[in-house]
Amino acid sequence: MNKQWTAVIRPRNSLLDLRLKEVWRYRDLVRLFVVRDFKTKYKQTVLGPLWFIIQPLFTTVIYNFVFGNIAGLSTDGMPGFLFYMAGNVPWLYFSTCITNTSNTFVSNAAVFGKVYFPRLTTPIATTITAIINFVIQFAMFLIFWVYFFINGAAIHINWVAALTPAFIIQMAILGLGFGIIISSLTTKYRDLQVLVSFGISLWMYATPVIFASSSLSDKTFNLLMLNPMSPIIEMMRYGWLGTGRISFIFWGISWITTFFVLFIGIIMFNKVEKTFMDTV
């Protein structure tokens, strides 16, 4: 009998079947998840959405004090506050993407165990929620930027700043990729969860967030730029403030790394999603 089946459930699917079409079909769900996260996050809190900007503001102040005033690290002649904020805001965004997506399976186990929908919708929604937070934080950065600009700081904005949307999307993809790799592994090994926040804070020191890359030797600089986050942060700062060294080759490598991480992430995620209920 020849019959068209809507779906065939088998023990495993082809590894390279990314099933992105299905995710697209559930795009309304992604949107509703974002709305839910946004609406519920700051209900019954004192400061509400102010938390969006308190976090980057305070860390920037601390960095400025510790690394700028006490340690006296070079900021390439930029006002320290603006220099640190230009690195800190995108980094914060990236680390939020990773940490929030990395516990997808564990924190959604109750829902995942009861009903099927493409699991990938959850980390994607989380990442999009983070973008919204980031936009607010970035607006804050712009306000300070304008303030310093008017007060005659040596800021040289240039065309690289126009690439900002590309940077944001790349950080989102990279954060999502790493996040879902970690979330796939944490269904079995819970100890990785501890490693995440610890690893991210170490990673920050391998990225030019709190130091200027101009202070590095060529060899160290090249090594640093292999970290996919380094070219992004460096170029973003270069675009808005006009300091630092940029290289489009390294940015290209960074994109390759980004897609590679995402690809591996989706494969691992799809593999785990099928049976994670039995191991979580």
Added chain:
Amino acid sequence: MEKEKDIAIQINDLKKRYRLGVIGGGTLQGDIQSWWARIRKKEDPNLKIGTKAYSKNETFMALDGLDLTIYKGERLGIIGHNGAGKSTLLKLLSRVTAPTEGEIKIDGRISSMLEVGTGFNGELTGRENIYLNGAILGMTTAEVDSKIEQIIEFSECRKFIDTPVKRYSSGMYVKLAFAVAAHLDSEILIMDEVLAVGDMTFQKKCLNKMSEVSQTEGRTILYVSHNMNTIRQLCDRCIVMDHGKIIFNGGVEEAIGIYLNIAVNDEIEIDYTRKKELFYMHDGGITSSLVRFLNKEDNIFARGEKLMLHLEWKNNIDISDLCFRIEVLTRDRAPIGTAMIYNFYSGKKGEIGRSDFVLDTSMLAPGKYAMTYAFFSKNEFGNNINLDNMKGLNFTIIRSENDILWDKKNWGNVMLNNIELLPANGDR
């Protein structure tokens, strides 16, 4: 020739294996060691000496080679004991987890209600949750838009629809959740005892809605329940599962009969000193010790045959004017009727009591029944004070030759006395 029925779900040799005990090494280090050892074809350092890798003993087959074909528009009931594999089957069908072997072919969209209100967020309003829950169950926002009025109407929560659901009563919560699920557009609906919640009227409404969508829209329904009444009302075919296999596939009444036969064993005597789990109350004024049928080798009675019981018990306090009752229930423990005897015994604390009782069964329609016993006393206000209360023996009533074939589903379990014809007399 009749047109072949269209298949909705085809299940071939479906198996699901679970590993027992600790899953995985638990630590990354342990698993890497094992993996490295496998690659070098060496012995796994994490295995205990003498055990073989993936030994059969460590696994458990939740589903063990299941074959099943479900046709479109069918309402299939799935019954079986806890651990028979029902929920595993539904989980595989709804793709919450993947099978170990075998395949399932599906024609049509599936939506599963393994639990109502999955993904409800307490902070969001009823309306927002309808959209969210609908999307989780596979509807687009546009689809929900077109049905939102119906959903709100069905849920009976219109007044509170813009209130956060954390303020809802649990009943309202369930109604709203069910309303969303019931209005899904999918061709196949999977339900796991979702009707066990909500009040009776709403349950009935849900069942009717389910029957309606199945009959008028030709949707297929798979329903798991321990409540035989809902199975009877909703399903038109039934499978009985046991130990991961289908042991019966066919008519609803037959299936229920088979299921209930496995559920109870047909003893003719119960030694309560060894079966403490049968007691509903503990350390009352009386502790029963034994019950058995008198002059019977089995528990099958012809309709109208006297059912004689012998009971023994111990008085924990001084007893005066003891009463006893027999509650007759269906095998799925829905009460049918109760017979009493008042003030038949008095005795001192510590004494052993023995009595024989006769129950008239002539009003019971042929079928399988269960009993519950209670010793009690009546206080001066006429209230019943239980002294002991326990599950009792089961029995079966068979049709006597002259009886009409009793249609239990519509006529019930009680054969009331025959209608009397009044003599013809014009003006009464």
